[in-house]
Amino acid sequence: MSRTDRKRIAQVLVVALLAALVPTAAHAGANLVANPGVEGLAGNGFPVCWERSGWGDQNFTFGLSHPGHTGANAMQITLVTASNGDRKAMMLENPSCAPNVTPGHQYDLSAWYTTTTANTVMTMFRHDVAHGWVYWTDLATLPVTATWTRKTVRTPPVPAGTDQIVWGVTVYGVGTLRTDDYAMDDVTAPAPGTSCSAGDACTKGVWQVMPFTSPVRGIHTVVLKNGDVLLVAGSGNDPDAFAAGTFTTAVYHPSTGTFTTVPTPADLFCAGHVQLPDGRVLIMGGNKAYPAADGSHGYEGLKNSYVFDPATNSYSRVNDMTAGSWYPSATVLGNGDVISLGGLGEDSSGTVATQYFKTSESRWLSLNEAHQTWNFWGLYPSMILMQDGRLFYSGSHVFGDGLPGTGSSIYDYGTGTITPVRGLQNKDQRDQSMSVLLPPAQDQKVITMGGGNINTNVDANPLTDIIDLKQPDPVHIAGPPLPAAKMYVSAVLLPDGKVFETGGGLHNRADPVYEASMYDPAANTFIAGMATDPVPRTYHSSAFLLPDGRVMAVGDNPGNGTFDMRLSVYSPPYLFQGARPQILTIPPTDWAYGSTQSITVDGPVLKAELIRPEAVTHSSDPNQRFVDLPMSVNGTTIGLNVTSNPNIAPPGWYMLFVVGTNGVPSVAQWVHLG
Incomplete structure (x- = not known):
């Protein structure tokens, strides 16, 4: 897609979307974005659940600027030259990071940003269960601003067959873009007396x-x-x-x-x-x-x-x-x-x-x-x-x-x-x-x-x-x-x-x-x-x-x-029920019985456990088990106390889950016990 086509589509969409915003107030639901403040960093130095993305021929840099809109970090992209293509900081296309969505629902997406180029748009991809990840649309063009500004747009109704989306901010002209404090909220009216907007799926x-x-x-x-x-x-x-x-x-x-x-x-x-x-x-x-x-x-x-x-x-x-x-x-x-x-x-x-x-x-x-x-x-x-x-x-x-x-x-x-x-x-x-x-x-x-x-x-x-x-x-x-x-x-x-x-x-x-x-x-x-x-x-x-x-x-x-x-x-x-908690760091995957293993997470968690992967047939898997990991909590650093009894958790590979205060589990990390 050319820059001209992208801008034309974005201009049409933003007019329609801004019109759609007028009659309906946003529902103040759970923020569905994982690591929205881009504070938790992965081993590659970039924020957890975000990736450096883009295509084409440019002279560019990705990095972090300090401080962010809030907190220590903001993501930064600088294009020194831009003959074709674009660069964008996008959510990772994996089950742990990509927000879950409900077909037919609409979502308000927002981010705080500064940019020195008008060639800046909000870009979205969707996961089609039949075809995988596909480009969906550019939602809005972001005006030039030297001060932190919040941009909020509403998605079209999610197409049938879509279970997750990812989005971010794209720059395709010479200049510098900074983004921070992302949010995503399901604005479909929830059922009376509930806080979840996904209808029957909530229960x-x-x-x-x-x-x-x-x-x-x-x-x-x-x-x-x-x-x-x-x-x-x-x-x-x-x-x-x-x-x-x-x-x-x-x-x-x-x-x-x-x-x-x-x-x-x-x-x-x-x-x-x-x-x-x-x-x-x-x-x-x-x-x-x-x-x-x-x-x-x-x-x-x-x-x-x-x-x-x-x-x-x-x-x-x-x-x-x-x-x-x-x-x-x-x-x-x-x-x-x-x-x-x-x-x-x-x-x-x-x-x-x-x-x-x-x-x-x-x-x-x-x-x-x-x-x-x-x-x-x-x-x-x-x-x-x-x-x-x-x-x-x-x-x-x-x-x-x-x-x-x-x-x-x-x-x-x-x-x-x-x-x-x-x-x-x-x-x-x-x-x-x-x-x-x-x-x-x-x-x-x-x-x-x-x-x-x-x-x-x-x-x-x-x-x-x-x-x-x-x-x-x-x-x-x-x-x-x-x-x-x-x-x-x-x-x-x-x-x-x-x-x-x-x-x-x-x-x-x-x-x-x-x-x-x-x-x-x-x-x-x-x-x-x-x-x-x-x-x-x-x-x-x-x-x-x-x-x-x-x-x-x-x-x-x-x-x-x-x-x-x-x-x-x-x-x-x-x-x-909201965004998944993230396991940011984990010790080497070989865990000893009776040990305490220290992990870091991106926010408060209620529990952690090891679940043995299933081997099932004919309504039978006698080895299926959920092993509690009592926690010692120091902020986002969690000590996990591993059972000393191998009869409780026989040696082998286990799925490590943490469960957030919203009741949502992380995607499992694999650890070896014994």
């Missing part, structure tokens, strides 16, 4: 179905230490693909909306998986055979085991497991080793071996090296690591009835003892329920949600059970019911300390349940009426937390054998 959040589909059936999903998502299908519950040896895996890159396909060495359909301490993913077992047409055998479990490396997007084989494993559990221990229980063996019978992966030796121990109880734990038994190193079997499982007895127990690997746990409601109707260790992990409370029974195919139930594992004799206590009865339920720990439950079905591979809710552990209540995923999510579906604080959902495999390849992303209500 319900918003789902967005991605404008592309997955290239593979996302039956197994793992959030990797680099923020990408591993989607493993194997044969994808497709006997024809199995017969053809067509096994698939893809890595989804949320930052670009693209996929990398990965050669897949075996049928990893219905395997187990867990992150190792170094961030690689251990894949155990899978599908050796589909049921025979003559009924001579059912599903058979593989003994194969692989490690997926996100640095190379490739699998490498480790030694075989000691028994076939189809639908096995996978729990990482406080020493970084992995224990796997249950599943079906190579002969279709239940696997009773305790299988133990020694991480330091990168191998599965032999049967006589691992402690054995020869107990069958069912299929995908939810085995949650307790603070004393024992495993809690919550009663969540798949395929039919629960185990004999109480349906729940505590297992001590070291002594081989199994202690029944009382109180689980309707243990034989907890098929495809989900259990999670509630925030914070230090409280040692587990909730089990929903479930059904695919053998009897009764209606799914809305039951929840809560247990305090710190008690000397833990007992399940009935919790508040789910707002809607469901099996195939997904439960995701959020950085604000709540649990988002979504997806599900009323019957075996049928009758999707779209209702979603938010569980508040502090109040022990479900908040009904959250926004609902428009895509059905029943059998072979998953939902998981992304590092930017959103939730992604994949998969649906109804009884007719089809598979829904659409991906959905949920923005929780907290993303509509």
Whole structure:
């Protein structure tokens, strides 16, 4: 776009926009700009959440001038020559810095500035979910002024399909521009009695179905230490693909909306998986055979085991497991080793071996090296690591009835003892329920949600059970019911300390349940009426937390054998409450147990925590946990006190979030614990 075109468009727009400003008073809402006073500096010396941008051929400098309009800093651009193009200080185009917007809403944008050239405009880009970042418009021409002057303009209505914008001030003529104290306010009238202008999104959040589909059936999903998502299908519950040896895996890159396909060495359909301490993913077992047409055998479990490396997007084989494993559990221990229980063996019978992966030796121990109880734990038994190193079997499982007895127990690997746990409601109707260790992990409370029974195919139930594992004799206590009865339920720990439950079905591979809710552990209540995923999510579906604080959902495999390849992303209500806090500095990413780690932030924060990235399938991720980081606060310098107990936070990579006083979480920074 030429300078002449830019000026002509800007002049037309500014007349229209100034006219639009006259009848409507601006709503005094939250400033949506991150680091609006440009005081927090990044490692490159430029303000956090801002970048030096532009194009063309000029002799120019970027820098900081002192003092600013307020505070120490203002951003400064000087063009000594300007034959073509422009230079601008712009907000960074990333989820942490770019303000979230609502289609159809209008926003007032303002900045304080001085400029020695009339060739100065406010420039805006928008993020189109189908096409990425695109130029939107130049909003206004800024008159020459030697004294600090505030310019405020109103955007046109945000186009459909836009979820974020960035903007800044551009100079394209010889001169010097200084800017400071940016602000952005949603001027769409809020609902009566509220302070948020995003309508239902303020309390319900918003789902967005991605404008592309997955290239593979996302039956197994793992959030990797680099923020990408591993989607493993194997044969994808497709006997024809199995017969053809067509096994698939893809890595989804949320930052670009693209996929990398990965050669897949075996049928990893219905395997187990867990992150190792170094961030690689251990894949155990899978599908050796589909049921025979003559009924001579059912599903058979593989003994194969692989490690997926996100640095190379490739699998490498480790030694075989000691028994076939189809639908096995996978729990990482406080020493970084992995224990796997249950599943079906190579002969279709239940696997009773305790299988133990020694991480330091990168191998599965032999049967006589691992402690054995020869107990069958069912299929995908939810085995949650307790603070004393024992495993809690919550009663969540798949395929039919629960185990004999109480349906729940505590297992001590070291002594081989199994202690029944009382109180689980309707243990034989907890098929495809989900259990999670509630925030914070230090409280040692587990909730089990929903479930059904695919053998009897009764209606799914809305039951929840809560247990305090710190008690000397833990007992399940009935919790508040789910707002809607469901099996195939997904439960995701959020950085604000709540649990988002979504997806599900009323019957075996049928009758999707779209209702979603938010569980508040502090109040022990479900908040009904959250926004609902428009895509059905029943059998072979998953939902998981992304590092930017959103939730992604994949998969649906109804009884007719089809598979829904659409991906959905949920923005929780907290993303509509104002600007995100910023983590400005962080220590080296290797954090020791019992240490205090000092970070700096751009303003007051309420809490900080580590959230273990998910590895989920079939309503099961027993390793999901939210670890509180008690804070020592000195202004914007925060000391984070790391637990000394690796059973609370097993070694590995975690997402570090801070939550601002407005309840909005930062984008996660990755840290390595152990």
